[in-house]
Amino acid sequence: MFSRTRSHSVWLAEAPLTGYPELRENLDADVAVIGGGIAGLTTALELQRAGQNVVLLEAERLGCGVTGASTAKVTSLHGAIYRRIEQKFDAEAARLYAEANQAGLEHIAGRAEEMLAHSVDCQFERRSAFTCTFDGSEIELIREEAEAARRAGLPAEATSDVGLPFPVPAAVRVENQAQFHPYRYCVGLARLLTDAGGRIYEHVRAQNVSDPGDDGYCTVALPEGELRARHVVIATLLPFLDRGAYFAQTHPSRSYGIAVSLNEAAPEGMYINVESPTRSVRPMPDGRRILVVGEEHKVGQDDDTRDRYAELEAWTRKHFAVQSVDHRWSAQDNIPVDDLPYIGPLDRETDRIWTATGFNKWGLTTGSVAALILKELILGKRHPWAELFDSTRTDVLPSAKEFVTQNLNVAAHYVGDRLKALVAEPVDQLAPGDGAIVELDGEKVAAFRDDSGNLHACSPICTHMGCYVLWNRAERSWDCPCHGSRFATDGQILQGPALDPLEKIDPSGDQ
Ligand SMILES: Cc1cc2nc3c(=O)[nH]c(=O)nc-3n(C[C@H](O)[C@H](O)[C@H](O)COP(=O)(O)OP(=O)(O)OC[C@H]3O[C@@H](n4cnc5c(N)ncnc54)[C@H](O)[C@@H]3O)c2cc1C
Known part of the structure; x- marks a missing residue:
């Protein structure tokens, strides 16, 4: 691991x-x-x-x-994307997107088959994919997405028979999609x-x-x-x-995942809803566990990321017979403007x-x-x-051009405002296991107190483009809200685009 x-x-x-x-x-x-x-x-x-x-x-x-x-769904049904591509581009763009993704899926199927000869079983399995409205607020959108996906060439159909243990008012189903073990x-x-x-x-x-x-x-x-x-x-x-x-043409977005053992059979399909908050669900191959992924937010722009797991778990317990929550993790991807x-x-x-x-x-x-x-x-x-x-x-x-121009400024302002609030925290109030931007000898530093009570400090300035990093409580990492670079508590890079670690600072003041 x-x-x-x-x-x-x-x-x-x-x-x-x-x-x-x-x-x-x-x-x-x-x-x-x-x-x-x-x-x-x-x-x-x-x-x-x-x-x-x-x-x-x-x-x-x-x-x-x-x-x-990732959740490791291998599918051409990406939420309600066909409707959006038709609106933002045209029907031909949606058709090409569907064609490309179906080819990507079949490419993966082919490599998965080849790997078996090398004793690597990536657990590639055909499953149906569903885009749903779980709370019934987006029935019209689901109907439109089913039509757009069909126009794009996918074998999509509208249904409310999805195989989840709770009623789903409307969904788009595409059969013969897949899931696998991505690692x-x-x-x-x-x-x-x-x-x-x-x-x-x-x-x-x-x-x-x-x-x-x-x-x-x-x-x-x-x-x-x-x-x-x-x-x-x-x-x-x-x-x-x-x-x-x-x-500047993408923004980093973080999502949270839990792997859950059930006291009931896992549903057969792969599901995602269109309303907020996102819930993406898929079974594990053993048929007794599911993955539930969601709670997305812009990187660095959540006050206490531990709450994301709590929300995900509460939703899962409400909708499934949960035996245990076995794994928790989070990850991020970059969202393009169009x-x-x-x-x-x-x-x-x-x-x-x-x-x-x-x-x-x-x-x-x-x-x-x-x-x-x-x-x-x-x-x-x-x-x-x-x-x-x-x-x-x-x-x-x-609108996308405007987004690109404003991307840096928005993040910078957000960080600036957050920073003002965060510097108020005195370093001696930093609990074991927690981190914050604090002032040490008049300098702002990214400080972390480990479980033994020792203080570790780094420069709070992201080495990519100079934004302030912010503390991620769930991951115990320093995350840059501007472009998604992430750093460990010792300043080492966890995720680019940054190429250099955060500068380490001696919290005792000795350089
Ligand atoms: C929570 C979550 C769930 C998802 N679920 C799905 C799903 O079900 N289906 C789906 O289709 N997509 C899903 N995605 C999206 C999908 O996982 C990603 O889009 C995809 O894995 C990106 O692959 P990649 O190779 O570009 O990036 P990565 O897998 O991140 O690979 C990039 C690699 O580059 C390395 N690297 C970085 N900088 C350097 C450097 N300077 N030098 C050398 N190496 C470097 C990194 O260490 C990393 O290993 C999900 C994303 C998230 C966040």
Whole structure:
């Protein structure tokens, strides 16, 4: 089990970790893929199989990012997205989105089948997916979504027969969707990749990527040495380079999950509601446990994240015969301004550095779609879905443009206001296990008192773009509300885009 924070997902608790080597020498490759989640691993495998010599770098452990903390539904039914895409774009965009996601699903099905020959069972199972209104407030929206999904080409039907142990007024059902074990799937992809000749390195955090020099190679700067590659794919959830300004075209959103043992049979399907708060439910393969995920909020913008678990648990106990709550965890993904992920060149200036980001909490299928698109683009070909997901699209909606412009300011103001309130807390009132922004010797510091009463302090300034980090009680981490970087209580990076840890401060005042 890998975790520097308090919570770890049910998937990571149940699987042994990978152990690929660290990279301590200079290397050359055709393609460098940075990031060992589903997007990076799938892209690396596709390119290696297409004859490219691929090196994949992972800052921590493969599959232990958001992929290994997801609900792990593999479906084209993403809440009420078809209605929204039709409204924001048009019916053809919705059709392409459905086609791409169905292909992503079948791509995963194919790799899952292959992995079995390598003794990796990622528990891929066909299930029906449902988008529901649980409280009956969105019956019309559900009807519209069923129609939009059908127009997009999905075998969608409206129903109220969903197989949950409580009445559901209306739902959209799409059959022949799937669920799996996302961490085992990543392990399986890694096996397929190394079998095909690809090389994988763990515990290597890429620091920078430069455009190609006269020799035609981009350079990936590493803590020790460098990797030269003709193409570089940045699949790090949110690119750690500021080029392309994806940090301003998405916002980081955190969700909470619990794994629950039931005193009754688990429902057969995979469910998500459209009203707020979100409740996403799926069974575990043993048929006696379920996952319940929801309570989303912008990263860093929740007063006491422990309440999120309490809300989730209360809802679950009200609707299911709960025997025990066995796992609690939280994770975040980046929400794009116009609902569509960004897949393609990092910016308009390059045809060598590529990215896939903004997966909107549906990146298991769209992360696989990204691999299919990026493979073709890197091989110099076209792809029919490339325009829809174009990472350099500028024709975002007027409201989206405004969002992009204001994104930084809004977060900065929010943080500023929060900070004023938080500095009032005197350091000697900090309870064991708690953290806060406090003043030490006239300086604002991010202080944490461990369970033994020792004080640990860091600079509260996020090393990405200088926003103030805020305390996450449930995870015992410092989270940046601007772009989602997260840090452990000792300042070490838990999640990018930050590349440097928080500066450590001696709480005794001795430097
Ligand atoms: C709670 C939750 C539930 C979800 N459930 C679903 C679901 O049911 N179905 C679905 O389709 N989607 C779901 N999603 C979304 C989905 O999990 C993500 O969109 C998808 O996993 C993103 O994959 P990724 O490879 O881009 O990111 P990740 O899996 O996070 O991988 C990125 C990797 O890059 C590494 N990295 C970062 N910086 C560097 C660096 N500088 N150098 C080297 N490596 C680096 C990280 O360590 C990480 O391993 C969910 C998301 C959340 C938050």
